[in-house]
Amino acid sequence: MNFNIDQIRKDFPILSQQVYNRPLVYFDNGATTQKPQCVINCINDYHTQHNSSIHRGVHYLSEKATEDYENARKTVQHFINAASSNEIIFTPGTTSSINGLAFSFGERYIREGDEIIVTEMEHHANIVPWQMLCERKKSRLRVIPFSDEGILKLEELDRMINEKTRLICVIHVSNALGTINPVNEIIQKAHQHNIPVLVDGAQSVQHTSVDVQQMDCDFFAFSGHKIYAPTGIGILYGKEKWLDELPPFQGGGDMVDVVTFEKTTYNSLPFKFEAGTPNYIGAIGLASALDYVTSLGVENIAQHELTLLHQGTEKLLNLGYVKLFGTAPHKSSILSFIVNGVHPYDTGMVLDKMGIAVRTGTHCAQPVMQHYGIEGTVRASVALYNNALEIDALVEGVKKVKTMFG
Amino acid sequence: MNFNIDQIRKDFPILSQQVYNRPLVYFDNGATTQKPQCVINCINDYHTQHNSSIHRGVHYLSEKATEDYENARKTVQHFINAASSNEIIFTPGTTSSINGLAFSFGERYIREGDEIIVTEMEHHANIVPWQMLCERKKSRLRVIPFSDEGILKLEELDRMINEKTRLICVIHVSNALGTINPVNEIIQKAHQHNIPVLVDGAQSVQHTSVDVQQMDCDFFAFSGHKIYAPTGIGILYGKEKWLDELPPFQGGGDMVDVVTFEKTTYNSLPFKFEAGTPNYIGAIGLASALDYVTSLGVENIAQHELTLLHQGTEKLLNLGYVKLFGTAPHKSSILSFIVNGVHPYDTGMVLDKMGIAVRTGTHCAQPVMQHYGIEGTVRASVALYNNALEIDALVEGVKKVKTMFG
Amino acid sequence: MSIVNAIHVKSITDIQNEIIEEFEVYDDWMDKYNYLIEISRELPVIDSKLKVNENLINGCQSKVWLNAEYNQGKIDFSADSDAIITKGIVALLIRVLSGRTPAEILNVDLYFIDRIGLRQNLSPTRSNGLLSMIKQMKLYALAYQTKYQ
Amino acid sequence: MSIVNAIHVKSITDIQNEIIEEFEVYDDWMDKYNYLIEISRELPVIDSKLKVNENLINGCQSKVWLNAEYNQGKIDFSADSDAIITKGIVALLIRVLSGRTPAEILNVDLYFIDRIGLRQNLSPTRSNGLLSMIKQMKLYALAYQTKYQ
Ligand SMILES: Cc1ncc(COP(=O)(O)O)c(C=O)c1O
Numbered sequence A, B: 001m002n003f004n005i006d007q008i009r010k011d012f013p014i015l016s017q018q019v020y021n022r023p024l025v026y027f028d029n030g031a032t033t034q035k036p037q038c039v040i041n042c043i044n045d046y047h048t049q050h051n052s053s054i055h056r057g058v059h060y061l062s063e064k065a066t067e068d069y070e071n072a073r074k075t076v077q078h079f080i081n082a083a084s085s086n087e088i089i090f091t092p093g094t095t096s097s098i099n100g101l102a103f104s105f106g107e108r109y110i111r112e113g114d115e116i117i118v119t120e121m122e123h124h125a126n127i128v129p130w131q132m133l134c135e136r137k138k139s140r141l142r143v144i145p146f147s148d149e150g151i152l153k154l155e156e157l158d159r160m161i162n163e164k165t166r167l168i169c170v171i172h173v174s175n176a177l178g179t180i181n182p183v184n185e186i187i188q189k190a191h192q193h194n195i196p197v198l199v200d201g202a203q204s205v206q207h208t209s210v211d212v213q214q215m216d217c218d219f220f221a222f223s224g225h226k227i228y229a230p231t232g233i234g235i236l237y238g239k240e241k242w243l244d245e246l247p248p249f250q251g252g253g254d255m256v257d258v259v260t261f262e263k264t265t266y267n268s269l270p271f272k273f274e275a276g277t278p279n280y281i282g283a284i285g286l287a288s289a290l291d292y293v294t295s296l297g298v299e300n301i302a303q304h305e306l307t308l309l310h311q312g313t314e315k316l317l318n319l320g321y322v323k324l325f326g327t328a329p330h331k332s333s334i335l336s337f338i339v340n341g342v343h344p345y346d347t348g349m350v351l352d353k354m355g356i357a358v359r360t361g362t363h364c365a366q367p368v369m370q371h372y373g374i375e376g377t378v379r380a381s382v383a384l385y386n387n388a389l390e391i392d393a394l395v396e397g398v399k400k401v402k403t404m405f406g
Numbered sequence C, D: 001m002s003i004v005n006a007i008h009v010k011s012i013t014d015i016q017n018e019i020i021e022e023f024e025v026y027d028d029w030m031d032k033y034n035y036l037i038e039i040s041r042e043l044p045v046i047d048s049k050l051k052v053n054e055n056l057i058n059g060c061q062s063k064v065w066l067n068a069e070y071n072q073g074k075i076d077f078s079a080d081s082d083a084i085i086t087k088g089i090v091a092l093l094i095r096v097l098s099g100r101t102p103a104e105i106l107n108v109d110l111y112f113i114d115r116i117g118l119r120q121n122l123s124p125t126r127s128n129g130l131l132s133m134i135k136q137m138k139l140y141a142l143a144y145q146t147k148y149q
């Protein structure tokens, strides 16, 4: 495999950072990823040389920024293989993508008594917007449960789908368990009943290659900051036939055609869904990050991360006192665990002082924790720049934790 | 006045840029402003040394980012003199702030037959969200007109307010005309009837000192990118008593307390309104920009810009063939004009090739254009880094336009 | 030279090369614009009763009306704009494409645009809508081709 | 030395200085944590029937129960946590503040926190909620002061 990890690590300046006089070992990638130098430079260059507001400007800088912004849209389109760049909506992030969709889809299609299906494995971002919608529309949220290994019980889905089902929302890769869900199968089932499916790809695009046409999902959401891009930018993909029908989520500049106080008409796709000045520098930074990922090869990244995941899993389990949450055979990037008898928070505090950044707590997936009856886990999540030495450091850290808390 | 413009211009690297081999003269500040080196460095340092997701992390970087993010909130609080940092909500921009408020306020307070008052001078961002809300709730949008000088007819407001009025939304400084509206007076009138007021401050915070307590507005919105900060970050200020009562605009991570499929409870202020990973680097960049503005002195900036505005006004009018739109005595930063007999677009195209960046068109304020029965204007908008030579360049450009198009 | 004459005797390539040559003498943008202003005056002006919303082209900051008429296998375009430079640009397009067959219009490679320095005007987001004009002309060509074949 | 003894004979300042001295010997974070773990064992454990939601402190990733009782002008605190380091930290707070008058608690300057290296734990967003614990203790003090004066 043509994946020189030592060389790649040099692309990320923050990795040479020290914390508490120890080399940083960054395993909080599920929360946010670090940025390669090319992305940092891209933003820097933009601010020092090109910055200008987009769309309505007649001048040179504005034309250039507009072109770069629209090219960024095409980069995203090709990255997830959307059929058209009209299907790529820039948003501030996954949470906004899902909330926007919940609003628009809700206004257009959800009536009293209708049902929306989610899974027990969802991140709060794919639960709360639907709960809020259901409360507003007096509709009902139904939940596909998962087994203790962290595998969705798809037979329940078959029982749940009925003539009132309007939408199915499913997490692609679980941020709390690492499970890669069988989205293709779910989408096939749903489409047999003409039910559209939203896939929350916040934890999948950066770890596996995503092809929205092959997957045939109706909507797909992800965040830039989790795929080596800046904060404040994300994507809502939607099939054009849906986006054409949905009302805009927000009103303002750029999304309109004609505004009068009597009647306002809306702009065409994708602009209809992009009210106001978008985070165009974020979008251009996102394109730069996707180019970087593409240059390394998504498949290479996936393989590298999977090797680390397996090493980590084996070494942690070999210790004999670590319980892993999420043991589905089809997994990605997430090691969610508890050191027996030790509170996750204590584990996290000690690892921190050893320079190892992990996340502890519920990972915005409280229903997953409720499933296991636990308060939370320690989560080490792997990114393309992690290496085997860091996995060893994590294992050593866990050993230290065990000796301290016993 | 201690305002060394030559020195200050050096803080903005883009200003030494050339376009078409001519020095850039950037007068599209109403659309977006350029960034000082300190803001650029702040973002750069963040990406190379500190980046980490905020709030739920136990580790060093996350703690630091959280602290910086919350300190940024305090910087914003002090900049607009809010009573508490709980009143400062980070959003992606003005448009999002207003749309979020329209949703939450609408859910909580707007019923069929209710009325919302806006002005004829609003930017689309302060029209369309309210139109969308009125359509949803079968309520009514009422409009305070303005005179041909660009002055609101406040006597109309007195006639318009009634027991059905729920909210008044007013632009602080008009982005199409430059008028500084008498918001204090409007707020006083509104409060006599216990009606809250939203002030759209997208064009005011960067040009005049804003004190939300003194103004006594209930809500105030602005965008970072128009005040020398990065794109993708903005503010919704709201009095705590209102924010406590309003439901969240979006659901997701960080804004919740307990999530179960049966019932979800929300976090306290300000987090209730900040679902998902916020643009924390944008927020930290915004604080850096506000510190920069404060270091120069908002009053000094206002005075400098006003001098340029007066010079520009006088020199353009002296040409004898320029018509100015927006001639209120109380104005800020905006020169909106037409060269007689010349389409604004032709004017903009020629100025562009002379290196002068202006905006042409409706400036997302079509009702203002409809008021005058015109297609659009040329808008030169002044920022702190513009100087008298640039005003002269603009005037020379306009002369050239006149000779070309007759 | 008048546009109308050029249409019937020269190939699309000839005319494109002619335009390129005409523009070659100007290396200053202002001169190019002055020339476009001049050209705008030669535009076969659209009948005022055709200046209706249905003939308006979307995506321009200035208004552009474009009309097409089918005449013995060829399409004659006429147009107008409220902005002069836009009018000059549409005049160039008409000079190249008016009086051509639908097939010629559909297959045309408008290389002159790049060569005279208007390439950036071709960006889909350019507010002058050059791309929209070309698209509209091709749409007319397609419509007539479908109708008469 | 046992916490219970310390409470009645030493001033708040004495105890803070004592804690600072105890921590001075550790310059490694692991040793500090080990010491906090040790200290956590000395915490006067809250009665299990007081481990109810009403006694839970908000804003911690770990659970912290805190109870306060008023006894002849002084407040006795007891607490527990499901995380050990948090428990150690709350034990330190109790060692300094338990058995003090409401006025003492309300006016206290807890400088030892900074000196032993826990200052960053004081950030309002710190998920261990040290700030919330102190706030809660002061709230109790205020409540009792108001009630009994
Ligand atoms: C007065 C006014 N309101 C609202 C906006 C919208 O701001 P943004 O595009 O940053 O959301 C603008 C800027 O275009 C403005 O000038």
Ligand SMILES: Cc1ncc(COP(=O)(O)O)c(C=O)c1O
Residues within 6 Å of the ligand: A030, A031, A093, A094, A095, A096, A123, A125, A126, A171, A173, A174, A175, A200, A201, A202, A203, A223, A364, B253, B275, B276, B277, B278
């Ligand atoms: C699966 C999943 N969905 C949604 C989100 C929300 O993403 P963001 O916070 O970037 O909006 C996250 C990240 O926290 C996630 O892991």
